[in-house]
Amino acid sequence: xxxxxxxxxxxxxxxxxxxxxxxxxxxxxxxxxxxxxxxxxxxxxxxxxxxxxxxxxxxxxxxxxxxxxxxxxxxxxxxxxxxxxxxxxxxxxxxxxxxxxxxxxxxxxxxxxxxxxxxxxxxxxxxxxxxxxxxxxxxxxxxxxxxxxxxxxxxxxxxxxxxxxxxxxxxxxxxxxxxxxxxxxxxxxxxxxxxxxxxxxxxxxxxxxxxxxxxxxxxxxxxxxxxxxxxxxxxxxxxxxxxxxxxxxxxxxxxxxxxxxxxxxxxxxxxxxxxxxxxxxxxxx
Amino acid sequence: xxxxxxxxxxxxxxxxxxxxxxxxxxxxxxxxxxxxxxxxxxxxxxxxxxxxxxxxxxxxxxxxxxxxxxxxxxxxxxxxxxxxxxxxxxxxxxxxxxxxxxxxxxxxxxxxxxxxxxxxxxxxxxxxxxxxxxxxxxxxxxxxxxxxxxxxxxxxxxxxxxxxxxxxxxxxxxxxxxxxxxxxxxxxxxxxxxxxxxxxxxxxxxxxxxxxxxxxxxxxxxxxxxxxxxxxxxxxxxxxxxxxxxxxxxxxxxxxxxxxxxxxxxxxxxxxxxxxxxxxxxxxxxxxxxxxxxxx
Amino acid sequence: xxxxxxxxxxxxxxxxxxxxxxxxxxxxxxxxxxxxxxxxxxxxxxxxxxxxxxxxxxxxxxxxxxxxxxxxxxxxxxxxxxxxxxxxxxxxxxxxxxxxxxxxxxxxxxxxxxxxxxxxxxxxxxxxxxxxxxxxxxxxxxxxxxxxxxxxxxxxxxxxxxxxxxxxxxxxxxxxxxxxxxxxxxxxxxxxxxxxxxxxxxxxxxxxxxxxxxxxxxxxxxxxxxxxxxxxxxxxxxxxxxxxxxxxxxxxxxxxxxxxxxxxxx
Numbered sequence: 117x118x119x120x121x122x123x124x125x126x127x128x129x130x131x132x133x134x135x136x137x138x139x140x141x142x143x144x145x146x147x148x149x150x151x152x153x154x155x156x157x158x159x160x161x162x163x164x165x166x167x168x169x170x171x172x173x174x175x176x177x178x179x180x181x182x183x184x185x186x187x188x189x190x191x192x193x194x195x196x197x198x199x200x201x202x203x204x205x206x207x208x209x210x211x212x213x214x215x216x217x218x219x220x221x222x223x224x225x226x227x228x229x230x231x232x233x234x235x236x237x238x239x240x241x242x243x244x245x246x247x248x249x250x251x252x253x254x255x256x257x258x259x260x261x262x263x264x265x266x267x268x269x270x271x272x273x274x275x276x277x278x279x280x281x282x283x284x285x286x287x288x289x290x291x292x293x294x295x296x297x298x299x300x301x302x303x304x305x306x307x308x309x310x311x312x313x314x315x316x317x318x319x320x321x322x323x324x325x326x327x328x329x330x331x332x333x334x335x336x337x338x339x340x341x342x343x344x345x346x347x348x349x350x351x352x353x354x355x356x357x358x359x360x361x362x363x364x365x366x367x368x369x370x371x372x373x374x375x376x377x378x379x380x381x382x383x384x385x386x387x388x389x390x391x392x393x394x395x396x397x398x399x400x401x
Numbered sequence: 402x403x404x405x406x407x408x409x410x411x412x413x414x415x416x417x418x419x420x421x422x423x424x425x426x427x428x429x430x431x432x433x434x435x436x437x438x439x440x441x442x443x444x445x446x447x448x449x450x451x452x453x454x455x456x457x458x459x460x461x462x463x464x465x466x467x468x469x470x471x472x473x474x475x476x477x478x479x480x481x482x483x484x485x486x487x488x489x490x491x492x493x494x495x496x497x498x499x500x501x502x503x504x505x506x507x508x509x510x511x512x513x514x515x516x517x518x519x520x521x522x523x524x525x526x527x528x529x530x531x532x533x534x535x536x537x538x539x540x541x542x543x544x545x546x547x548x549x550x551x552x553x554x555x556x557x558x559x560x561x562x563x564x565x566x567x568x569x570x571x572x573x574x575x576x577x578x579x580x581x582x583x584x585x586x587x588x589x590x591x592x593x594x595x596x597x598x599x600x601x602x603x604x605x606x607x608x609x610x611x612x613x614x615x616x617x618x619x620x621x622x623x624x625x626x627x628x629x630x631x632x633x634x635x636x637x638x639x640x641x642x643x644x645x646x647x648x649x650x651x652x653x654x655x656x657x658x659x660x661x662x663x664x665x666x667x668x669x670x671x672x673x674x675x676x677x678x679x680x681x682x683x684x685x686x687x688x689x690x691x692x693x694x695x696x697x
Numbered sequence: 698x699x700x701x702x703x704x705x706x707x708x709x710x711x712x713x714x715x716x717x718x719x720x721x722x723x724x725x726x727x728x729x730x731x732x733x734x735x736x737x738x739x740x741x742x743x744x745x746x747x748x749x750x751x752x753x754x755x756x757x758x759x760x761x762x763x764x765x766x767x768x769x770x771x772x773x774x775x776x777x778x779x780x781x782x783x784x785x786x787x788x789x790x791x792x793x794x795x796x797x798x799x800x801x802x803x804x805x806x807x808x809x810x811x812x813x814x815x816x817x818x819x820x821x822x823x824x825x826x827x828x829x830x831x832x833x834x835x836x837x838x839x840x841x842x843x844x845x846x847x848x849x850x851x852x853x854x855x856x857x858x859x860x861x862x863x864x865x866x867x868x869x870x871x872x873x874x875x876x877x878x879x880x881x882x883x884x885x886x887x888x889x890x891x892x893x894x895x896x897x898x899x900x901x902x903x904x905x906x907x908x909x910x911x912x913x914x915x916x917x918x919x920x921x922x923x924x925x926x927x928x929x930x931x932x933x934x935x936x937x938x939x940x941x942x943x944x945x946x947x948x949x950x951x952x953x954x955x956x957x958x959x960x961x962x963x
Binding site: 158160273274276277279280282283284286287288289290291292334337338339340343 | 761764765766782785788789790792796797798801802803804807808811814815817819820822823847863
């Protein structure tokens with residue numbers, strides 16, 4: 117066990133190229149997830165985010181089998197899935213959540229079937245499922261920076277439109293905005309974020325990095341820009357802690373990062389609850 | 402391989418005991434999932450099911466580490482998480498959707514981290530996540546029989562209450578029915594179905610078995626009592642056909658069954674008699690022609 | 698020389714202001730389910746017009762069709778004499794209050810500023826002038842003090858006033874309000890009607906849908922009775938009659954005694 121009070125404990129891993137790369141990639145992912153997560157939380161898209169996390173899987177597998185860049189396959193699969201879900205949810209008898217549940221499982225089954233045809237399947241599968249922040253290659257880092265940066269740029273440029281369609285789509289339509297198109301853009305950004313996050317936290321836990329920091333932010337503030345900032349901050353903090361823990365304890369990095377974010381969430385929740393009780397009591401007296 | 406019309410094609414695989422057990426398990430799980438899935442679809446509990454299956458994963462790992470019954474541990478953990486979601490989602494105004502998101506990712510991460518400590522393992526991750534119906538033990542099979550019997554009994558006895566809470570929770574509460582109790586029963590049924598289906602199609606895909614047949618049935622009928630039986634029929638078709646295809650083509654059975662359920666759902670969307678895409682298209686066309694005629 | 702009183706010419710203003718809304722044989726369907734069935738209707742400008750009808754009569758669908766948010770199966774709609782696509786800036790739409798999520802992390806001022814987004818287009822951000830206009834609109838609905846509150850902290854009536862302020866900030870010529878009086882207090886109702894009358898005196902047109910037949914009779918100039926088709930439309934005293942109401946609301950309505958007492962079963 118390392119000595120947690122020795123500065124060297126924290127500096128030593130940073131001398132390794134793979135930790136530097138991993139940490140940097142994970143921080144970018146945490147910031148992008150914080151910003152996109154704010155939209156996920158205020159619009160109640162947690163299930164869709166979760167589903168997208170699974171649904172990009174067949175795309176990644178197909179790209180892997182065809183020797184293409186997995187990111188491209190993932191994004192295409194993500195967009196196809198969201199379009200499918202929104203088309204099915206137009207049917208009045210089928211709730212959106214039901215459509216989401218069916219779509220992502222079927223997409224995932226497709227990915228699993230395709231993967232079962234390939235030999236190196238099992239290892240690649242578990243890599244995709246739980247991710248490994250310490251396996252980020254230099255070219256992956258570049259791709260993460262470029263995609264993450266573009267997502268943030270698009271959100272910054274179209275911020276007011278994205279808020280408008282999220283809060284009041286009817287008004288947006290009356291203003292002549294193409295709501296379906298802007299929604300599709302938001303979902304495409306979400307798919308990009310998820311695909312970028314695949315490598316660091318893995319397929320199954322992407323949604324955690326989207327939802328948990330932003331939910332914590334929601335407890336802390338009532339306005340959207342600060343919510344995004346809090347989410348990015350909490351995500352980054354969890355990432356740093358998670359990377360160190362997984363370096364020393366040899367634990368799956370995705371799991372460590374997410375557990376850390378959850379601890380912060382519950383800490384804030386309990387503190388808020390306690391504060392409200394305290395205020396209520398001082399009023400009563 | 403023999404011709405598709407030859408009974409031997411279907412009987413030959415059944416000479417293997419693993420295939421016999423697998424087929425029986427698929428039939429039982431299909432019935433259970435379609436039955437419970439009908440209420441899950443109507444009450445809109447899909448995301449709750451998603452949360453529960455993640456909690457089940459953590460439950461399995463924890464009870465493996467503690468050396469208890471895997472299924473029992475999984476069930477308890479799933480129910481605790483369901484209860485906490487209800488409590489927290491209501492309290493802090495973060496919305497049930499977000500509360501579910503936080504809980505299931507948290508419990509899944511817990512499972513993944515704990516899995517590190519289980520050196521020699523809860524078999525391997527892929528088996529937990531994708532299932533292996535052909536490896537089901539005789540004990541698990543008996544357990545599945547018991548769970549199906551219990552679910553059928555509960556739904557049979559309390560059909561009217563379950564319908565009421567799924568359709569109109571507010572009215573149910575107004576009539577003095579304890580929402581907590583009946584919703585709770587629905588959640589217990591959900592947890593039972595998920596836990597049982599775990600082995601067949603795996604943790605990652607279990608939701609499809611629950612949702613797809615019931616949703617397809619909903620497209621095909623407007624009546625609840627029909628919906629349950631149609632859902633069971635569709636689940637059996639997807640399950641049994643999927644198992645055979647997997648056997649013949651040497652594919653993993655879980656994903657094959659799920660993909661087939663998805664195909665059935667897609668067919669339902671296209672060709673459902675009242676609401677199918679094809680039907681709607683023709684009706685809209687006819688309407689447009691009529692109104693042009695009237696305008697002329 | 699022809700005497701003008703004998704051969705009256707249409708007044709100049711009437712000639713230059715086209716009807717606020719014209720529907721010609723308009724049909725709207727969701728899937729194969731017809732919601733609005735061949736509506737033909739002309740509504741004059743500078744009036745407060747009430748849109749009445751039972752639940753499921755298509756009131757919301759009609760308002761959404763007028764702002765161009767619903768695809769038409771057949772027919773045409775002209776707004777302020779032009780296709781709606783070319784006059785979007787001049788039409789303000791106030792959706793039903795329950796259609797949005799009030800726990801959304803936005804301030805009151807943020808929401809009012811949304812009224813300006815139509816003019817801003819995709820890329821531009823609200824300027825200082827936009828903020829001034831929004832603040833003025835908030836003053837008009839008497840909510841300037843609460844501009845930094847999170848919208849969920851407001852009462853139902855205040856939320857409705859925020860929505861109205863948002864429409865005012867758009868500086869539109871035609872205001873469409875969907876059920877503005879659902880679940881609000883009488884103070885808010887008075888504030889809203891005062892503002893709508895002010896709009897009318899500036900030559901703007903107001904079309905509002907409602908269940909509240911009493912306030913409609915009191916405050917509107919014109920009425921449209923809708924139940925999938927137009928049952929009647931015209932000045933209030935022509936439309937607000939027992940036979941019209943009965944055929945609009947059917948069994949949901951009972952007209953008692955001298956037709957002044959109405960019982961609507963929603």
